[in-house]
Amino acid sequence: MLKGWIEFLKSLKRVPEDSAAFRFWVGVNVTVALVATAEQLDWPFFFWPCLAMTVFGMWISHRLRRRNNWEIKAALSVLMVVALVNFFTGLSHNFYDPREPLAQLLMWLQALHSCDLPTRKDLSYSLLSALILMAVAAVLSISLTFAIYLAVYYLSAVVALRWNVRSLVGERTGWRPARGSRVPSWRGALGLSLSVLSCGLLVVLLMPRLEGFRIRALPMSMQNRMDQSEASKGEVQSPYYPAQLSKEQMRKETRFNSSGYGGFSSIVDLQTRGKLDHERVFQVRSNVECYFRGLTFDTYDGQFWAQSEEELQTLNVVNPPFTFMPTASNATDVVQIFYIDRPLSNLVLFSPDAYQVFFPSQILYQDRAGCLRAPFVLDKEMVYSVVSRQSHMSARRLSRLPRRDPELRKLGNYLQLPDNLPSRVRDLSRQVTAGRNGYYDRASAIALYLSTNYAYDLEIPRFPDNQDAVDAFLFESRRGYCEHFASAMAVMCRSQKIPARYCTGFLPGTYNPFSGFREVYGDQAHAWVEVYIPGYGWMTFDPTPGGDLTPELNSDSAPRNRWLGLAVLQYLSDKLGISASRLALWLLGIGLGLLGVAGLRALAPRPRLDPVVAAVLEAWQLLGPAPPGQSPRQRAAAAGLESLQRLVELHEMVAYAGRPSTSTEHQQARVLLAELKLALKASSGRSG
Numbered sequence: 001m002l003k004g005w006i007e008f009l010k011s012l013k014r015v016p017e018d019s020a021a022f023r024f025w026v027g028v029n030v031t032v033a034l035v036a037t038a039e040q041l042d043w044p045f046f047f048w049p050c051l052a053m054t055v056f057g058m059w060i061s062h063r064l065r066r067r068n069n070w071e072i073k074a075a076l077s078v079l080m081v082v083a084l085v086n087f088f089t090g091l092s093h094n095f096y097d098p099r100e101p102l103a104q105l106l107m108w109l110q111a112l113h114s115c116d117l118p119t120r121k122d123l124s125y126s127l128l129s130a131l132i133l134m135a136v137a138a139v140l141s142i143s144l145t146f147a148i149y150l151a152v153y154y155l156s157a158v159v160a161l162r163w164n165v166r167s168l169v170g171e172r173t174g175w176r177p178a179r180g181s182r183v184p185s186w187r188g189a190l191g192l193s194l195s196v197l198s199c200g201l202l203v204v205l206l207m208p209r210l211e212g213f214r215i216r217a218l219p220m221s222m223q224n225r226m227d228q229s230e231a232s233k234g235e236v237q238s239p240y241y242p243a244q245l246s247k248e249q250m251r252k253e254t255r256f257n258s259s260g261y262g263g264f265s266s267i268v269d270l271q272t273r274g275k276l277d278h279e280r281v282f283q284v285r286s287n288v289e290c291y292f293r294g295l296t297f298d299t300y301d302g303q304f305w306a307q308s309e310e311e312l313q314t315l316n317v318v319n320p321p322f323t324f325m326p327t328a329s330n331a332t333d334v335v336q337i338f339y340i341d342r343p344l345s346n347l348v349l350f351s352p353d354a355y356q357v358f359f360p361s362q363i364l365y366q367d368r369a370g371c372l373r374a375p376f377v378l379d380k381e382m383v384y385s386v387v388s389r390q391s392h393m394s395a396r397r398l399s400r401l402p403r404r405d406p407e408l409r410k411l412g413n414y415l416q417l418p419d420n421l422p423s424r425v426r427d428l429s430r431q432v433t434a435g436r437n438g439y440y441d442r443a444s445a446i447a448l449y450l451s452t453n454y455a456y457d458l459e460i461p462r463f464p465d466n467q468d469a470v471d472a473f474l475f476e477s478r479r480g481y482c483e484h485f486a487s488a489m490a491v492m493c494r495s496q497k498i499p500a501r502y503c504t505g506f507l508p509g510t511y512n513p514f515s516g517f518r519e520v521y522g523d524q525a526h527a528w529v530e531v532y533i534p535g536y537g538w539m540t541f542d543p544t545p546g547g548d549l550t551p552e553l554n555s556d557s558a559p560r561n562r563w564l565g566l567a568v569l570q571y572l573s574d575k576l577g578i579s580a581s582r583l584a585l586w587l588l589g590i591g592l593g594l595l596g597v598a599g600l601r602a603l604a605p606r607p608r609l610d611p612v613v614a615a616v617l618e619a620w621q622l623l624g625p626a627p628p629g630q631s632p633r634q635r636a637a638a639a640g641l642e643s644l645q646r647l648v649e650l651h652e653m654v655a656y657a658g659r660p661s662t663s664t665e666h667q668q669a670r671v672l673l674a675e676l677k678l679a680l681k682a683s684s685g686r687s688g
Helices: 002-011 020-040 047-063 070-093 099-113 120-140 146-173 186-205 247-253 395-399 406-410 423-432 439-453 469-477 482-495 564-576 580-603 611-623 632-639 642-657 663-687
Strands: 267-269 280-286 292-297 304-306 313-316 331-340 354-358 363-366 383-391 500-506 510-512 517-521 525-533 537-541
Touching (some): 020 047, 020 099, 020 120, 047 099, 070 099, 099 120, 120 146, 395 439, 423 439, 423 482, 439 482, 439 525, 439 537, 469 482, 482 525, 510 564, 564 580, 611 632, 611 642, 611 663, 632 642, 642 663
Antiparallel strands (some): 267 304, 280 331, 280 517, 313 363, 331 383, 510 517, 525 537
16 A cells, blocks of 8 residues: 555656746745734744745755655655644644644644645645635734734735736646736736725625624633642732722722722722723623623722622632523523733623633632632733623513512622611612612612713812712712712612622723724723612613613624624724714725726726737637647647647747737738638548
């Protein structure tokens, strides 16, 4: 069997590709794809040998293009099997994210394939594999810097395909452009590439955004961060604030840190808040626009929010995911993939009602509110995924739910209020909810009242230390930040016997249509309220002006901007500080201008083919495909037709003269072509 395989490799014969320029541009295109993929994989160690093998392989395959090279083919076959085995090994160690092992396999196959590229078809396969590598890199990319690689790849691909077409024409006709002959200009290639790019962008912008996930093995960081020397026992840890401070220590010793949100601590001081940095803290790919909760608080004393003493539940798993009992049977899966850009606290952020958590640890801690804590802070470049299951009801159905629920008996700590709460807070709550009966209706009335009658302001002065913060916000300042709005709603709900808890986390962030991720920044840290609705469960309310009063009612798999073009327009408008309408007019003008140029070029009269060249091309079509490795003169001699030989000689004389053919030569070419047709017809009649 081995001998037969070797004999088969030795018998392979192919027409070599002699164009060094074609090979060079294919090498550039492949190199760009390799570098783009390596950058997304954070420059793995195997990239450098892959790149070196690719460059060396391109050079050696050009030097040995006229040889059979069966030894190289045999060695490459064995090495490709080794690469495949290595892929399955890597896949077994990283089953939850097969993209990186797949990228490594494709990079090695590209490098090995570069060592044997004798023909045009082999070079075309390299262009195809480079395209696949770019697709893999695009899937791995979470940054707009990938657009630079994409632009360079596109330009090199256009040039390489131009040379590919020239080679294909020569392969099928047996002709190569003579020196000094007219060839397609670079200007034409550039115009064509811009036209194709404009049409492609137009198609993309008109595509609908269909967001959804069908996979269940979701990505997470490969490393398992379970170093017992630094593991906590579930206490809240933040890289920006000291851990486990008392209220007195927090008020006296803690200084506001613009890099970290104070709401991610065991105690929240309602007097401490400033402007947080507008720096991206994480990116998340999610099929639903949702709030990302981190921590809840149940105890309010008039100045601080805190968590009542409780024993955390320790969750252990050998292999992720951590799986939880779904709270509702009729629910929508909300899939979130988090990419951490800046160190965060050890709180595992996610949309409410987690069902599966793919996290790089064998231990997590859970409190009774369902919040999760890791045994370590979340480092930069950490990746984890969460699947939440959220039930959906209409506002009308929520209003009709019965008030009786056995769970209400267990929620007494979510009705706690300080003994010295001013009576006017209770009176206002009673006034706002007058005429409303159900839990949902009363909570909605309070949220709407706060969002429409109070102003958001980060520059308000401190409240008096001896005054209840909610009372000062509602009746004195009437201005505040999200912590004040959330605290006011929680206290007002509790005063009406509606279980409520104070919650901190992050807003949904800004959708980036170029990367497909939601970008969440430090100043989008937020506080809101979770209210218990009998017959439904805990529901999110956001009474802060500009927020979503009931995010869960509006969370739908359909994005706000259904069309990708509108999402791009909105994103660019926000980033550039230009109104969306003005930006749309600018982009429309540029697009129509490019399409107009492309249309004029398409309608412009094309240069006619020289009549002598046209006669020769028609002659080759009459004879059929050219045998490999045969020059035009050899082919004419082998055909044994005098008219064909004279026609080839005429073309050689015109081509090497470096001038257009004359009218006399036009007539001569037509006569010789007519004689050739008669000769072929007579030959066909004799054979019949």
